[in-house]
Amino acid sequence: MCGGHWVPEMIDMAGGVNCFGDKETGSFRLDWEAVVESQPEMIILMLCGYYGAALRWRICPSWRRNQAGTTCRTVRHHQIFAMDAGA
Numbered sequence: 001m002c003g004g005h006w007v008p009e010m011i012d013m014a015g016g017v018n019c020f021g022d023k024e025t026g027s028f029r030l031d032w033e034a035v036v037e038s039q040p041e042m043i044i045l046m047l048c049g050y051y052g053a054a055l056r057w058r059i060c061p062s063w064r065r066n067q068a069g070t071t072c073r074t075v076r077h078h079q080i081f082a083m084d085a086g087a
Helices: 007-012 032-037 051-065 068-070
Strands: 042-045 081-082
Touching: none
Parallel strands: 042 081
Antiparallel strands: none
């Protein structure tokens, strides 16, 4: 799911550009291929119920092995970050 509602506003405040979702449309499902096609400079993961350490050790390595992950420059350049969901 992409970040919607308040997340796009946080991205704007940080000077970033949100590739998916906005305050009006909210969150929605998207697949990794859409993420790769958008050629993001950075990916920040904030999965509900996960803390940063759990994401780094469980989710991120498996995505790097995924075909979509291996073709994404963001992953190749280690610009994928895991945040505590409650942060």
